[in-house]
Amino acid sequence: MTDRRRFAVKAIVVVVVGAVLLYLPQQLASFEVGNLNKVICFAIAALGLNLLTGYNGQISIGHGAFFGIGAYTSVILVADHGWPHFATIAAAAAIAFVVGVLIGLPALRIEGLYLALVTLALATVFPQLISRFSDLTGGSQGKNVRLPDRFTAPDWTGLENDQWKYYVFLAFAAVAFLLVRNLVHSRAGRAIISIRDNETAAETLGVHSAAYKVATFGVSAMIAGIAGALYSFETSFVSAGEFTINLSITFLVAVVVGGAATIIGPAVGAFLVVYIPIWLDDAGADPQLSPVLFGASLILLMMAAPGGILGLYRRLVGWGSRRMKKGAPPPTQSTPDALASVT
């Protein structure tokens, strides 16, 4: 397939998918659009985590905390100080970036399992901090954004609130995904990936790994913070119980299930992570069993597709193109066996 044709196919896919995404809120009921809004916020957060963990190899089980920092910053500024909504996104991004850098600095010294434990500590401490400062944050009871202050659709759009939120979130997501994609394909991106693959070799080639690692932590946290601020627009309510370790693990699951070190992977993973519990609930599963079934479905998914959904897609495409060529296999393709190891 020539370059031009491949690009044409991609363009058509983008247009079709884009049109569907743009049309959905016109068709679906309000609370379903709310579910999609949640998916978009989670997708952005998973994108940030993927940049850090998938492309830079620094494991983080603490991104729920950055997400929460963004959400609380936004709610506190809107509810208590009357800030306009978009300004709070900037504040959330800034604060999350700073915290991310602060975590990234000691993270230089540790890696792998130990870094995971440190970020786990962050995720555990966050709800405790919320409860400790409950005068500011509302603690476990939560903080509500009163009706006049909520993120509502301006009259000139003619949209309803959930539709307006959907389009705003989608715009942020599109920009975020595009920027991360460009970052990953740039020189900086290659440096980031090289640090993941072999830090010593990267250093000898002149990559300043400490600076890149800390900066990636900061950027990754910033993206998650923006996602959190957007999420707070959706729910108009935050409480400590929603930003526990479970949320951090959910993001990590979204990244892995979607396909680590891919661009679209986080979006696919976020969709599954939000919708599988909904599907289980609609199917009438016993609420006590529902988490078990969710976990089981993830395990089955990972057994069928160790590289995540995108990994599976790539293998299928590779297998398909090899079938068409019917000749020597391309040098870098792996065998179509189910359990090929994937980084």
Place this chain on the structure above:
Amino acid sequence: MRTRNRWMGVVAISLVLSLAAAACGGRDDDDTSSGGTGGTAGDGSEAAFSIDTDNCSSYNPTQGVTDNTIKIGSSFPQSGLFSAFAKISVGYAAYFDYINDQGGVNGRQIELITKNDEYLPDRTKQNVNELVQSDGVFALFNVVGTPNNLAIRDDLGDQCIPDIYTATGSQLWGETEAYPWVIGSIPTYPTEAAIFADWLKANKPTAKVAILSQNDDFGQGYVEGLKAAIDGTEISIVNEQTYNPDDPDVKSQITTLSSTDADTALLATTGAKCFQALNAVREANWSPTIYISGTCTSSTIVGLAQPGANDGVLSSIYLMDPADPQWDSNAAMQEFQTLGAQHGIAGEDLQNGIVGYGWTMGALFVETLKRAGDITRQSVMETAYTWDALEVGLLLPGITINTSGADDPFPIEQMQIGQYNGQFWELQGDIVSFEGETSDYIGG
């Protein structure tokens, strides 16, 4: 590179065109626009208290009501540390089943839809959105949890949808001026603290109290209520500890409390924390006089404490305990046992006080529907505010439901101290009435 830019342009233009096309198509919504003016409650009963529906964003008086059904929804913890509260629904589901078998309320069957929120207020909010928008329920019934109802009362109040007979005793449900569409059911936590203070004044006038409370308005209700009630007495509070609902345990707080010189403990706890706290007290080798929240009195909560840990614990009782043999020949209790068994309540649940509470709530709601006459959201809520000495379900003989608009928005304000003997709650002393006085105990 020029080729690429051209394709990008095509992609961009196509997306913009699809956005325009999408914006042109609207979507039909289920809710009708506002315009419902208020009528007073149905024929016969004078509504002394009326709720204004002019300020509703979109008042739909009979959503969820058809000629043969009334659809109601509830959200409560069905899994996690607070899942014992799911037993409440066993009680009212059985009662609705019984009523439906009799032909329903004025020919309408009651359809009940429940959702799990794991005691997380965010989930409650989502569940309520779904119940209202997708399932189109007439009212939210017996939603569990103080933080959970706080999270939904703004939206429900704005849309003028009843949040009726909430399964929490927070005094906040008495803010009738601001939130007329929310009404509670059980005695408020400050009055519970007040009845405990009365018991202390009579039995332990120089008590030194240690308090463990949930870190939200639920726990605060007890703390402020107790402080208001012991003002001017020799009872003193020596230490206060709090916990968060999602904490896995309360051992460290109990250890701190046990190391003080307190001889009395107030456990403003709920869900699994009830028996966790009792167990921790026992393990700390501490033997104070314990008062535990009325929300713990179910045998599937307090009964789960270690043997001996729940002996002699005090609480507030306003319902007949099915496990108490003194009620075996009581007509209402026999009705509960026989009809309950016929309509889906398993043997051991028939001995569980919390299922009895659910049964009582089901009966109260059905009574509300019957008295409301024309069933609209407004008439049902107004009926809930105009009870006069109603006996229903398994209320202790002598306790009745009384409400009177904004002056008395609390359905049950009478209770009696009970002491757990390992099997059931032995009633102590007499019924104490705080009728009309709940507001006195709401700390500032």
